[in-house]
Amino acid sequence: MVVINLDPYPSPRPRFSRRGTYMPSEYTAWKKQFLKEWLKHNLGKYETGVAIAIDLKFYIKPPKAIARVKKNQNILKSETWRVVKKPDLDNLEKSVLDSVNGHAYEDDNQISDLHSRKRYSLNPRVEIVIKEDI
Numbered sequence: 001m002v003v004i005n006l007d008p009y010p011s012p013r014p015r016f017s018r019r020g021t022y023m024p025s026e027y028t029a030w031k032k033q034f035l036k037e038w039l040k041h042n043l044g045k046y047e048t049g050v051a052i053a054i055d056l057k058f059y060i061k062p063p064k065a066i067a068r069v070k071k072n073q074n075i076l077k078s079e080t081w082r083v084v085k086k087p088d089l090d091n092l093e094k095s096v097l098d099s100v101n102g103h104a105y106e107d108d109n110q111i112s113d114l115h116s117r118k119r120y121s122l123n124p125r126v127e128i129v130i131k132e133d134i
Helices: 025-039 070-078 089-100
Strands: 002-004 015-017 020-022 052-060 111-120 125-132
Touching (some): 025 089, 089 125
Antiparallel strands (some): 015 020
């Protein structure tokens, strides 16, 4: 399991201008930082044609209204509080999978199994496990 200590960041919609289509600079900066942290773990890359399974856990900083209530502290520490608000889970997945595409695996079409979840936590981060899907 690889733990990336960054706040999860959802993939936004592309922006359009006269010069063409682009992604917001905050998103591209987050992807670069995520990849930089990923590469510190010196993991290999799955070759083309190898089916892979990915397990993602997104731990999101809770809103202040939830975090400051004393009775919520234990559940936040146990990291079991399910997030049923934005950001959307599929956008969180996309940002992580796009960040490591070409580095953890040759192409994201190799992903044959994907499991993910989002929870509130006082320690925001992304946990990712990639393994061959046998």
